[in-house]
Amino acid sequence: MNQPIADLLFNPAIYQFNWFSVPLLIVAIILTLIGFFVLKQHPQARTNQTFFYLCLGLTMWLVGYAWMYSIIDAASALWLYRHFTFLGVVLIAINVYAFSVMWLELWEQQKWLVIAGYLFSFSCYFLAWNSPLVVPFVEKYFWGYYSRYGPVGVLFFASFVFYFFAAFGNFIYRLRYPIPTVQKRQIYPVIAAFCFAITGCVDFIPKIVHAEIFPFGFLSAFFWIMGMAYAIVTYKVMDIETVIHKTLLWVTTSALYVVPIGIIAYFAKDWLVGLSPTVFALTAFVFFLAFIPHVQIVQPKIDQLFQRRKYDLNRIVAQFSQELVHLKSLEDLSEHILATVKRTLYPDALNLLLWDTVKGKSLVFKPGKRALEISTHAFNDLFLFLGSYNAVILKEFIHIDPRLIPQADSFERLFDEFEAIVCAPLVMEDQLIGVLMLGEKENLKEYSGTEIGFLSDLRGSAAIAISNSLRLIAMQANLRKWNEELEKQVKERTRELKDAQSQLIQAEKLATIGTLAGGVAHEINNPLAAIMTNAQMLLMEELSGDAKESIELIEEATKRCREIVQKLMKYSRKAPEEKTHEALDINEVIRQTIEFLKYQLQQENLKVATKLEAKSRIQGSHNELSQVFTNLLMNAKDALSGNQNGSMIEVLTKETGGEVIAEVKDNGCGIPEEKLIKIFDPFFTTKDVGKGTGLGLSIVQKIMIDHGGRIDVRSKAGEGTSFVLIFPKAGAR
Structure with missing residues (x-):
């Protein structure tokens, strides 16, 4: 039987326009918007969520009654109340109580009372679907059909009053304890709203007994919800205070027009019903014209009253933003x-x-x-x-x-x-x-809320201006840093150029000395040849033991001097003979070079450890390779100067595949990583001015390239350096 009635609700024939439905729908819309507004302020807060559910219950109650007032069929109105309107009614009181529990943080103490309230309310709702014990029938009043309660309905009304006043008591109870001042200021409007909401209980009188008392509970609910919404969001959105005050003042002034018109309409309802449509429309138009002065005069005065301070603050913010443009520091x-x-x-x-x-x-x-x-x-x-x-x-x-x-x-x-x-x-x-x-x-x-809004607007402009100023300061600091870095680089480059100039001068001096040394060596070579010849001729004669031993010493010393002269002539490029590459033993070159430098190394208390394992010969120039190893050994000697960790020079040879490898390493001061890539550059040196030309390793690299080989270096500051020479075996080139 219920299904046909449900279908009947969508039949336009059972409806008629009812003015009493209009204010209910308006209030329902407002309450819904308030509920969404409060929920939006903090969607995760259980207080805001419960308040939103409360607004939804009130909306269902108001929309349901507005719907019932417009129905002319009693059975349809009864079905609608039992299945829809009553659901909103049963949720009101228990949601109010749950709201108080959530807001005042009393869940742990009163959660079972909340749960029991929801269970009882929904039990009454489902029982009302088919049982006359809850809502047996609806009565026709001048405002439309209205529900009547049975025994269980009266019991529900008692629970409604209990939970409503229990919520009211929670707020009164909280005031007895020390709480922050702001929370007290929130509770006071809630208590005031509850006191006003009590008047809404008049709506239940026609539900229990037959009484022609118009149910104005929708107005009580409106002001009640406005008060609670104000209490919830006043600390979140301060301008809501102005909105509430403006709304209350507007409603009050509007009531001066609406209430008299409503009273006239009530007492003249029989006369209005009998009017023709044209006369009724003209009468409604007259009432509308009476409301126009309120909209045109009173409303602007209310806006002016509440917006003057806000206008002044907005003007200050605008002026503040304009003045910021001219400030940089x-x-x-x-x-x-x-x-x-x-x-x-x-x-x-x-x-x-x-x-x-x-x-x-x-x-x-x-x-x-x-x-x-x-x-x-x-x-x-x-x-x-x-x-x-x-x-x-x-x-x-x-x-x-x-x-x-x-x-x-x-x-x-x-x-x-x-x-x-x-x-x-x-x-x-x-x-x-x-x-x-x-x-x-x-x-x-x-x-005030307006002043907090002023701060919100001002801080936005201030943040932008300060951010731009900080960026400008950062850019200026970076520019100074870049200038300082550029000046430092210019000074460093200038110093390098001066060092290179000094090295060139030193190189020219050394070149001159080398030329002079070559000339001196050439001049000494001739007397040495004479001494050597005469010593050898004397040895051919019969001499006594002491005399022969002396002549042999002369011959040996002369040979030694001749070797030194030959070395000087080789380095000064004044050697008389043409250099050609020939198959030679690299181990022998190394031994002769070490022997040649023996005196200088001994002066530094240095010994050279050798491990010469290479067997194959290489193709090269004896003189040039001797120069290579001389440079490397002298560099190792200089690197070990002042070394406190036990000085060590090692020379190793080995062969692998088609290559012969020689390595000269020391445990000296090492070469910094950033300088490793420059050590083969001409005139680059890590030594003090006057102690090196920066040409030694450059010459070594050139000689290695001429021999078809290559040179690698491995070094770490403080741990030593290793030079690796790689030659192709003789016949492999």
């Missing part, structure tokens, strides 16, 4: 920001903190004072949170807002340190730049 910007806030809001304490995320410090600016750098490392986590929160925060709300509670202790320290009650973070791209800290107002009044 951080000091001027900070002073302008502080001066604007000071002369507009009159805080007794005012600080601007500019946070350095790298140093964990902040520059603190005060009106008319020089900036002071302080450590704010203890607030680093809080400042990171402010970057993501990005909203003005009042000290009195840090223990109430669910998002601020985890940081409440840090906020307490921050507010106390700067004697502040308002914190306005300056945020740019989710990064905290600074914080404005405001103390109490000099007139001891509280900051």
Whole structure:
């Protein structure tokens, strides 16, 4: 039987227009919007969620009755109430109670009472579908069909009153305990709203007994919800205070027009029903014209009354933003920001903190004072949170807002340190730049919602200006750094050029000395030849033992001198014979070179350890390869000068595949990594001026290339150097 009635609800023939449905629908829409508005402020908060469910229940109740008032069929109206309207009714009181429990954090103490209330309410709802014990019938009143309660319905009404007053009692009970002042200010409007909502119980009289009492509970619900919504969101969206006050004033002034018209319409309802459609339309038009002066005169006056301060503050923000364009330095910007806030809001304490995320410090600016750098490392986590929160925060709300509670202790320290009650973070791209800290107002009044809105607007422009100034400072610092680096590079290059010039001069001196040494060696070579010839001729004669031994010493010394002269002539490129590459034993070249340098190495208390394992011969010039090993050994000697770790020079040879490898290594000072790539450059040296020409390794590399080989170097500062010479075997080239 229910299904045909449900289908009948969509039949236009059972409906007629009913003026009494209009205010219910209007209030239902407003309550729905308020519910969504409160939920949007903090969707994760259980208080806001429960309030939203309460608004949905009230909306179902109001829409259901507006629907019933327009139905002319009693059976359809009864079915609609049992299945739809009553669901909204059963959710009202228990949602109100659950809201009080959630908001006042009494869940652990009263959760079973909440659960029992929901179970009983839904039991009554499902029982009402088919049982006359809950809602047996509907009665026809002048405003439309209205439900009547049976025995179970009356019992439900008792539970409704119980949970409603239990919620009211929770708020009264909370006032008996020490709580923050702001929470008290929230509870007071809730209590006032409850007191007004009690008048809505008049709606239940026609449900229990027959009484022609118009159910005006929708107005009670409207003001009740407005009061609770104000209490919830006043600390989140401060401008809601102005909205509530404007709405209340507008409703009050509108009532001066609407109530008399409603009274006239009520007493003249019989006359109005009998009017023709044309006359009824003209009468409604007259009532409409009577309302126009209110819209054109009263409403603008209300807006002017509440918006004057906001208009002035908006003008200050606009002027502030225009003046920022002409300020570049951080000091001027900070002073302008502080001066604007000071002369507009009159805080007794005012600080601007500019946070350095790298140093964990902040520059603190005060009106008319020089900036002071302080450590704010203890607030680093809080400042990171402010970057993501990005909203003005009042000290009195840090223990109430669910998002601020985890940081409440840090906020307490921050507010106390700067004697502040308002914190306005300056945020740019989710990064905290600074914080404005405001103390109490000099007139001891509280900051209004409009003034908090002013701070929100001003901090946006301030954050952009400070961010641009900090970037400019960073760019200037980078430019100075680049200039200093460029000057340093120019000085370094100039020094290198001077060193290269000194080395060239030294090279020219050495070249001159080499030429002179070659000439001297050539001149000495002739007398040595004569001495050698005469000594050998004397040895051919019969001599006594002592005389022969003396002549042999002369011959040996002469040979030694001749070898030295030949070496000098080789290095001065004055050797008389043409150099050609020939197959030679690299081990022999190494032994002769070590023997030649033996005296110089002994002067430094150095010995050369050899491990000559190469058997194959290489193709090369004996003189040039001797020069190669001389340069490497002398470099090793210089690297070991002043070495405290036990000086060591090793010369190794081995062969692998088609190559002969020779290695000269030491445990001296080593070569820095950044200089390794330059050691074969002509005139580059790591030695002091006058101690090296920077040509030795360059010549070594050239000789190795001429021999078809290559040279590698491995070195680490403080650990030593190893030069590896790689030659092709004789016949392999």
